[in-house]
Amino acid sequence: MEHATNEHGHVEHASVRTYLGVAAALGIITAVEVMVFYIEALHPVLVPILLTLSAAKFVLVVGFFMHLKYDARLFRGLFVGPLAVAIAIILAMLALYGVFTGGGAPGA
Amino acid sequence: MAATETAARPASGTGTREGTYAGGLVSWLTTVDHKRIGIMYAVFAFSFFLLGGLEALLIRLQLGSPENTLIDPDLYNQLFTMHGTTMVFLAIMPLSAAFFNFMVPLQIGARDVAFPRLNAFSLWVFVLGALFLNASFLFGGAPDAGWFGYANLTSTQYSPGMRIDFWVLGLQILGVSSIAAALNFIVTIINLRAPGMSLMRMPLFTWMTFVTSFLLILAFPAITVGLVLLMFDRTFGTSFFNPAAGGDVLLWQHLFWIFGHPEVYILLLPSLGIISEVIPTFSRKPLFGYPFVVYSGILIAFLGFGVWAHHMFAVGLGPIANTVFSATTMLIAIPTGVKIFNWIATMWGGSLRFKTPLYFAVGFIAMFIIGGLSGIMHSSAASDLQQTDSYFVVAHIHYVLFGGVMFALFSGIYYWFPKITGKMLSEGIGKLHFWLMLLAFNLTFFPQHLLGLHGMPRRTFTYQEGLGFEAMNLMSTVGSLVLGFSILIFLWNVVVSLRKGAKAGPDPWGGATLEWAIASPPPHYNFRRLPRVHSRDPLWAEGGLDVAVNDPEAPEPHMPSPSLWPFILAVGIIVAATGGLTHSVPLALAGAAVVVASTYGWAFQPLER
Amino acid sequence: MTDDAAATAEGHYTSTGLPNRKLLMWTFIGSECMLFGSLIMTYLVYRGRSITGPYPEELLNIPFITVTTFVLLMSSLMMVLALAAVQRNDMRQGKLWLLMTALLGTVFLGGQVYEFSHFLHEGLGLSTNLFGASFYLLTGTHGAHVFVGVLWLLSLFVLAVRGRLDARHAETVEITGLYWHFVDVVWIVLFTLIYLLVS
Numbered sequence: 082m083e084h085a086t087n088e089h090g091h092v093e094h095a096s097v098r099t100y101l102g103v104a105a106a107l108g109i110i111t112a113v114e115v116m117v118f119y120i121e122a123l124h125p126v127l128v129p130i131l132l133t134l135s136a137a138k139f140v141l142v143v144g145f146f147m148h149l150k151y152d153a154r155l156f157r158g159l160f161v162g163p164l165a166v167a168i169a170i171i172l173a174m175l176a177l178y179g180v181f182t183g184g185g186a187p188g189a
Numbered sequence: 190m191a192a193t194e195t196a197a198r199p200a201s202g203t204g205t206r207e208g209t210y211a212g213g214l215v216s217w218l219t220t221v222d223h224k225r226i227g228i229m230y231a232v233f234a235f236s237f238f239l240l241g242g243l244e245a246l247l248i249r250l251q252l253g254s255p256e257n258t259l260i261d262p263d264l265y266n267q268l269f270t271m272h273g274t275t276m277v278f279l280a281i282m283p284l285s286a287a288f289f290n291f292m293v294p295l296q297i298g299a300r301d302v303a304f305p306r307l308n309a310f311s312l313w314v315f316v317l318g319a320l321f322l323n324a325s326f327l328f329g330g331a332p333d334a335g336w337f338g339y340a341n342l343t344s345t346q347y348s349p350g351m352r353i354d355f356w357v358l359g360l361q362i363l364g365v366s367s368i369a370a371a372l373n374f375i376v377t378i379i380n381l382r383a384p385g386m387s388l389m390r391m392p393l394f395t396w397m398t399f400v401t402s403f404l405l406i407l408a409f410p411a412i413t414v415g416l417v418l419l420m421f422d423r424t425f426g427t428s429f430f431n432p433a434a435g436g437d438v439l440l441w442q443h444l445f446w447i448f449g450h451p452e453v454y455i456l457l458l459p460s461l462g463i464i465s466e467v468i469p470t471f472s473r474k475p476l477f478g479y480p481f482v483v484y485s486g487i488l489i490a491f492l493g494f495g496v497w498a499h500h501m502f503a504v505g506l507g508p509i510a511n512t513v514f515s516a517t518t519m520l521i522a523i524p525t526g527v528k529i530f531n532w533i534a535t536m537w538g539g540s541l542r543f544k545t546p547l548y549f550a551v552g553f554i555a556m557f558i559i560g561g562l563s564g565i566m567h568s569s570a571a572s573d574l575q576q577t578d579s580y581f582v583v584a585h586i587h588y589v590l591f592g593g594v595m596f597a598l599f600s601g602i603y604y605w606f607p608k609i610t611g612k613m614l615s616e617g618i619g620k621l622h623f624w625l626m627l628l629a630f631n632l633t634f635f636p637q638h639l640l641g642l643h644g645m646p647r648r649t650f651t652y653q654e655g656l657g658f659e660a661m662n663l664m665s666t667v668g669s670l671v672l673g674f675s676i677l678i679f680l681w682n683v684v685v686s687l688r689k690g691a692k693a694g695p696d697p698w699g700g701a702t703l704e705w706a707i708a709s710p711p712p713h714y715n716f717r718r719l720p721r722v723h724s725r726d727p728l729w730a731e732g733g734l735d736v737a738v739n740d741p742e743a744p745e746p747h748m749p750s751p752s753l754w755p756f757i758l759a760v761g762i763i764v765a766a767t768g769g770l771t772h773s774v775p776l777a778l779a780g781a782a783v784v785v786a787s788t789y790g791w792a793f794q795p796l797e798r
Numbered sequence: 799m800t801d802d803a804a805a806t807a808e809g810h811y812t813s814t815g816l817p818n819r820k821l822l823m824w825t826f827i828g829s830e831c832m833l834f835g836s837l838i839m840t841y842l843v844y845r846g847r848s849i850t851g852p853y854p855e856e857l858l859n860i861p862f863i864t865v866t867t868f869v870l871l872m873s874s875l876m877m878v879l880a881l882a883a884v885q886r887n888d889m890r891q892g893k894l895w896l897l898m899t900a901l902l903g904t905v906f907l908g909g910q911v912y913e914f915s916h917f918l919h920e921g922l923g924l925s926t927n928l929f930g931a932s933f934y935l936l937t938g939t940h941g942a943h944v945f946v947g948v949l950w951l952l953s954l955f956v957l958a959v960r961g962r963l964d965a966r967h968a969e970t971v972e973i974t975g976l977y978w979h980f981v982d983v984v985w986i987v988l989f990t991l992i993y994l995l996v997s
Binding site: 156 | 814816821824828832834835838842860861864868874875877878879882972980982983986987989990994995
């Protein structure tokens with residue numbers, strides 16, 4: 082069943098040029114990530130830099146390739162909600178396991 | 190407005206010739222009709238409820254006197270494990286699913302769910318998974334490490350043999366069923382609502398189904414991962430839960446309860462939805478504070494993800510963790526309380542009709558409050574250190590899950606039985622059932638609060654004389670026998686009423702929601718014409734429905750055709766699981782092949798033929 | 799491919815105007831966030847707790863995995879090109895890009911197989927230590943998802959070759975794409991957490 086459009090008019094599409102641009106950005110960001118990994122001086126701030134860069138790639142793929150930027154907001158909600166729950170639980174578990182305080186495992 | 194009832198005449202392709210539920214085995218195996226699927230869920234769920242009840246009776250008989258030798262410790266472990274597992278996964282959840290299936294499409298004014306074959310698939314995976322799990326009794330013994338299977342009791346070292354493997358695989362299979370169903374209902378509720386039915390005009394039962402479905406898809410993956418870790422430990426020798434290799438047994442507990450706490454809300458929320466329908470109907474008054482009831486349901490679900498470690502207060506997480514989880518647990522009492530006030534306010538000033546569904550609904554409120562109060566006592570980490578792992582917890586669980594959820598499910602059964610079967614359940618027998626059950630339930634479980642506070646631990650097969658546990662245990666055992674008897678009274682009601690009960694019209698209770706606009710039982714297409722709603726209680730609106738939903742002049746809708754693929758795919762999963770269980774690679778591959786082949790068969794079979 | 803919603807005499811009415819199957823896939827992806835989230839959490843919690851080696855620092859080959867990561871990222875590009883082609887009914891390009899997506903996915907899988915066998919050779923088995931267990935489980939689950947995706951893509955390719963896939967089925971290709979991109983996105987996270995943030 083073809084439902085490429087919604088009842089309010091047609092859905093915007095990113096152009097092929099945009100896709101190529103996004104792909105190039107993904108490649109470049111990956112290269113930067115790897116470079117940062119090998120630069121000793123940056124190691125104290127490695128974690129925030131890498132998390133930010135991979136978050137950027139994440140957003141690019143989800144937003145453009147998965148079309149979420151142009152699609153109905155409902156899809157955004159269906160994705161972001163569970164994602165937020167998953168991230169919150171991961172962070173809570175890391176806290177419980179002392180990853181943020183450099184402590185030992187509880188009950189280990 | 191001609192709201193004439195049409196005789197239920199199925200169109201070709203549904204596999205039935207006369208009546209709505211007639212048809213041989215094949216028609217039931219291949220049906221994709223949500224109503225028939227709902228009935229099958231109910232029949233299987235209730236059968237497992239009886240099985241779980243039998244397991245409970247055996248437990249109670251063993252505990253009726255000190256140092257009893259009726260049941261040996263090994264069988265006892267299997268009984269309490271399977272009682273819990275059966276009641277949670279094979280009885281309550283599928284009973285709720287029965288109502289989701291039968292009622293939600295009717296309540297939103299739809300002809301079926303969004304994915305009818307996926308719906309059938311969920312059913313068959315549940316049925317076959319439940320049989321798989323119970324087959325363990327015949328092949329070396331049932332799982333025996335408790336319904337929450339704590340590591341590393343469940344390791345091969347301490348649990349040799351196949352018992353835990355049955356449990357691990359069985360639960361994963363059931364998880365597939367639940368997730369598939371939840372996905373289906375989410376799309377159904379988002380997308381198949383009748384014109385004019387905004388989210389804030391949906392019936393409360395549909396709302397709670399919606400929220401529960403999100404809980405299901407977010408909570409089950411956590412236990413799936415836990416079960417996979419356990420399966421790998423047992424099958425491939427990994428050390429996820431092996432302390433000697435650096436593994437942490439608490440990781441199991443975290444993963445289990447990250448699932449397990451939302452799971453109790455999965456068990457509860459549908460019942461809250463039922464009560465929110467029954468009380469307005471029998472008060473002849475719209476639900477008081479509808480938005481608050483909706484938002485509190487959503488809040489309960491959301492907060493439910495943040496309390497899991499209150500099941501772990503005694504494992505040594507430390508004061509900060511304990512405090513945080515205590516606080517979040519106490520918070521959850523608030524939205525729950527909001528609902529209770531709204532129900533009472535609905536009845537206040539209403540024109541109450543004391544029919545059996547209302548009895549069970551009011552019974553639910555009373556029993557659930559007691560269960561909630563013992564729950565609040567648990568929320569304090571300090572007092573929980575005394576209560577945890579004692580009979581106090583057992584009392585709490587049963588007050589909320591039996592006094593709460595089961596009473597609400599019975600309320601739903603009495604409420605919707607006429608719609609489903611076209612017959613009224615006997616009021617006389619119903620009230621007998623209610624009073625007997627209420628009395629017996631309290632006799633069974635109230636003493637358990639005291640037993641727990643006096644120090645009787647849970648999951649022990651006996652206790653010594655002279656500890657002061659005798660009288661309470663005896664009371665509890667006697668209560669459980671009467672409780673069992675009250676269930677038989679209910680079954681008698683069902684049998685008698687199906688045979689000779691009064692015929693039910695479309696709307697025996699004067700209900701407000703769309704399911705009461707069509708015949709009892711409904712024609713296979715539900716609505717001849719799709720309704721249009723303009724308010725929250727469409728049947729109570731001035732002039733009723735403005736669309737003739739039963740108009741025989743409207744063309745008979747064409748419904749999806751039956752399909753065997755969902756059943757075959759389910760069989761493939763069980764075969765693969767059996768291969769996993771017996772470590773037979775050929776069997777596992779055969780099962781996988783059936784799964785792949787039937788996926789393609791299903792995908793290439795048109796929905797309507 | 800098949801339809802979804804139950805037939806109505808009034809046509810395929812939906813409350814939101816959005817396709818059922820697309821809603822299903824996004825909801826499923828939400829569930830998968832929790833699945834991979836739990837696996838990731840297990841990996842992170844056990845990081846640095848292996849009592850015996852081999853340890854990740856010794857084994858993880860960043861340059862190699864960077865290449866396979868790049869391959870998977872580019873497969874997502876192939877996928878959107880495939881969708882764009884199918885949407886404008888250019889089935890020649892549609893077939894090409896579908897095949898390319900599957901091919902790059904297979905190359906990625908080949909890289910995983912190579913990596914796994916190399917690690918095995920170096921003494922890291924599933925039951926060797928916590929790193930082995932959690933690494934193989936996490937990346938293996940991801941790989942299994944890629945494998946399913948490749949089968950799915952090849953099925954679409956075969957349909958297209960037989961002339962049974964065209965612009966009328968763009969929604970199906972779109973939904974396939976959603977699955978494929980999600981699997982790619984999970985890898986973006988895994989690449990960072992497992993390989994780049996190795997300690």
